[in-house]
Amino acid sequence: xxxxxxxxxxxxxxxxxxxxxxxxxxxxxxxxxxxxxxxxxxxxxxxxxxxxxxxxxxxxxxxxxxxxxxxxxxxxxxxxxxxxxxxxxxxxxxxxxxxxxxxxxxxxxxxxxxxxxxxxxxxxxx
Numbered sequence: 001x002x003x004x005x006x007x008x009x010x011x012x013x014x015x016x017x018x019x020x021x022x023x024x025x026x027x028x029x030x031x032x033x034x035x036x037x038x039x040x041x042x043x044x045x046x047x048x049x050x051x052x053x054x055x056x057x058x059x060x061x062x063x064x065x066x067x068x069x070x071x072x073x074x075x076x077x078x079x080x081x082x083x084x085x086x087x088x089x090x091x092x093x094x095x096x097x098x099x100x101x102x103x104x105x106x107x108x109x110x111x112x113x114x115x116x117x118x119x120x121x122x123x124x125x126x
Contacts, residue, residue: 014061021054028054 028050032043058064084092119125 010062014063017057017061018063021057024050024054024057 028047031050032047035043059068116125
């Protein structure tokens with residue numbers, strides 16, 4: 001029973017942290033516009049500091065830790081990707097352009113013949 005109570009308390013604390021971080025960001029944005037007479041550099045640095053603090057607070061929650069874990073695993077996965085060489089990329093790009101041109105040409109011809117057929121059926125051929 002105490003494990004469930006501790007888990008429930010942790011979940012409530014996580015929600016409170018998330019709400020507080022949202023309040024921080026909203027307050028930071030509000031202060032950014034409220035103090036418009038202050039130098040833009042100071043306002044931007046303050047807003048960045050507030051957002052970093054809010055992100056840091058969110059990262060202390062279970063959801064934040066799982067998101068951070070996902071980011072780290074994604075980084076490792078990107079390192080395992082075999083990227084194409086420059087020649088392969090150029091060749092593939094040219095093939096895409098060529099196929100797009102051919103499909104466009106075929107659709108233009110189809111449209112032209114359908115237009116001609118409709119004009120023929122409706123008696124508008126000159």
